[in-house]
Amino acid sequence: MRQYSADLTPPWKKPKPVPEVAADAGLVVEELGTGFCGAVIRCEKTAQGPTVTLEDRFGKHRVFPMEPRGFLLEGRPVTLVRPTQTPVRPAPSRTASGSVAVPGARARVARAGRIYVEGRHDAELVERVWGDDLRIEGVVVEYLEGIDDLPAIVADFAPGPDARLGVLVDHLVPGSKESRIAAQVTSAHALVVGHPYIDIWEAVKPSSVGIPAWPHVPRGQDWKTGICRSLGWPENTGAAWQRILNSVHSYKDLEPPLLGRVEELIDFVTLP
Numbered sequence: 001m002r003q004y005s006a007d008l009t010p011p012w013k014k015p016k017p018v019p020e021v022a023a024d025a026g027l028v029v030e031e032l033g034t035g036f037c038g039a040v041i042r043c044e045k046t047a048q049g050p051t052v053t054l055e056d057r058f059g060k061h062r063v064f065p066m067e068p069r070g071f072l073l074e075g076r077p078v079t080l081v082r083p084t085q086t087p088v089r090p091a092p093s094r095t096a097s098g099s100v101a102v103p104g105a106r107a108r109v110a111r112a113g114r115i116y117v118e119g120r121h122d123a124e125l126v127e128r129v130w131g132d133d134l135r136i137e138g139v140v141v142e143y144l145e146g147i148d149d150l151p152a153i154v155a156d157f158a159p160g161p162d163a164r165l166g167v168l169v170d171h172l173v174p175g176s177k178e179s180r181i182a183a184q185v186t187s188a189h190a191l192v193v194g195h196p197y198i199d200i201w202e203a204v205k206p207s208s209v210g211i212p213a214w215p216h217v218p219r220g221q222d223w224k225t226g227i228c229r230s231l232g233w234p235e236n237t238g239a240a241w242q243r244i245l246n247s248v249h250s251y252k253d254l255e256p257p258l259l260g261r262v263e264e265l266i267d268f269v270t271l272p
Contacts, residue, residue, distance in 0.1 A: 018069050018076075022083040023052050029080065030072040031064050037136065038062070043082045050082055057095065057136060095132040096250045111138045112163035113269035116153070118144050118170050121241050122200045126168075128248050130262060137270050150192070151184040159189035166265035169194035191268045193261045198223055200258075204244050208253035 021027070023040045030037040031054065038054030041061065050066045064070065068079045115134075117123050123143040127134075134141060144153065147169055159165040167185070172178045172194020182192040197203050201224065202214050217226030224237040233240050251259055 019078055020081045021073055021078045023066065023080040024083045027073075029054070029078070031062070032070055032072055032077065034062075036062050036064075045082075052080055057133065096129045111140070111269065113139065113159075113165060114157070114163075115139060115141045115166040115168065115265050115269060116144050117141060117168045118147055119200065121245075122168060122170070124241075124245060125200055125203070125248065125254075126262060128245060129251055129254065130266065133266065137266065139266060139269055147178060147181055150181050154185050154187060154190050157190075159187050161189060163189070164269045164271065165190040166269045167192040168261060168265060170200060171196065171198050191265065193264055195255075195258045195261055197255075197258075201227065201241070201244055203255050203258040204248055205253055205255060208247045209244055210247070 023043050025040055025042070027040045028038065029040070036054060036056065038056040038060075041053040041055050043050060043052050043066070048065065051063050052066050053061055053063050055061050066080045066082070069077045071078055071080050115126075117126055120143050123141055126141050144150075144167075147167075150167065150169075154165060154167070157163075157165050165187075167182075167190070169178050169182060169192060172182060172192075173196050178194060182194065185192050195203055198217075206213050211231060215227060215230035217223050217230065224240070225235055227233075228235045228237065228240050233243070247253065
């Protein structure tokens with residue numbers, strides 16, 4: 001008498017098998033259900049079954065059951081299994097912003113939300129320090145030529161719960177023209193913040209650039225040209241900026257007021 005399997009699912013409807021991968025410490029995976037991406041910290045045996053703890057680039061830990069086909073490794077589904085040896089947690093490396101690095105992590109699809117910054121130099125500096133973080137979070141940074149038309153720009157973007165807009169403004173201090181323009185943006189889904197410096201150049205620590213301090217430029221003069229003259233640099237602001245940008249290697253080369261504002265914008269546009 002023939003024996004038949006209790007599983008009557010047609011072969012073409014059965015899911016294809018996926019590889020089993022040992023959850024060794026430091027392995028970077030993405031949990032399929034939540035999209036949480038991080039490095040394996042440890043595996044544990046519980047009454048409900050084995051679990052794996054992941055740590056993301058911010059140092060946040062999440063525990064997940066090690067279910068079949070439950071994770072993505074380099075974009076492909078895998079089944080995590082307990083390693084044969086007790087994992088040893090490696091010392092985490094850091095990105096230029098100081099966040100925990102996630103080696104091999106794929107850039108996420110860009111969010112609908114954006115961060116606007118005032119000027120090309122601002123955008124290049126943000127990319128230099130926060131580029132790795134922004135790619136993992138799927139945040140695109142765009143630069144504005146100026147903020148005189150900021151209220152109209154925000155209205156045209158039409159920020160909402162699923163498309164938040166963050167704006168970084170130069171010289172946002174009480175009583176300034178920039179502060180009056182920023183006050184006109186009232187959407188709950190848009191955040192305008194700024195640093196106190198006349199230009200993003202000043203947000204780079206003088207010691208990193210190799211100068212004792214940023215010179216004072218009298219009002220009525222072009223600020224960047226005045227800086228070059230005072231420092232004895234050629235009056236080529238493009239070359240001067242490259243000199244400054246090349247002196248920035250991590251967040252340690254930037255002044256705290258800028259660091260806080262950029263981190264605030266990233267948190268705002270990535271709110272769940």
